[in-house]
Amino acid sequence: MNTLKLLPLFAAAAVTGLTLTGCSSVIDKIQPEKAHEFASTQDLARDWNQTADWLPADSTQIKIREASTGGPAILATTTDDDLDPAQCVETERQSAPTYSDDWSPTDVYVDHVFACGNWAVIKTDGGWYGWTPNDPDEKAASPAQ
Incomplete structure (x- = not known):
């Protein structure tokens, strides 16, 4: 006993x-998930094992939630800059984020997203929010493949 x-x-x-x-x-x-925060795109490029080439160079307060093995992820950033048209193009949304967090926008089910390689990205108040992977048709529309 x-x-x-x-x-x-x-x-x-x-x-x-x-x-x-x-x-x-x-x-x-x-x-099976992990979270990261980076102060800048330089910190992200140095310390994160994935890429988000679509991020504007002046991005700050970068927040990420991803699978602990890499792969699916969501990302939010603060920036005043627009997305680079050489990286991203607007297209019909066909995908949705795998994860969410308290910092995620509440309405990700919009009609259009920006396809930026294998990321789908939407405008938020004060920045951008993206998820990967996106739908293969979204990826095919992106100028950054």
Whole structure:
């Protein structure tokens, strides 16, 4: 009977031990998403293992939620600049974000998005919000392939 009372304590200790030892594969299976924040596009380019070439150079307050293995992601940024027409073109929306966060816009189901390579991007108050992957037809419309 005493052993059963101690079982939750042992389980908690084991999980804490795995977390503190940096056993990322266990953490990734428990929580298959991760979040990042970058102050600038330079920080993002240096420290993130994916790319978002569509981001205006003056972007700040870059927030990302993505799969812990890379792959699907959402990204929000603050900027006054427009998207580069050599990277992005407006097209009919055919995709939707895989993730959301408290900083995500509430209305992503708009009629049109900007196709920027494998990202779909929409204008927000004060910046841009994008998700990847987008639909293959959106990607095909993009000048940045």
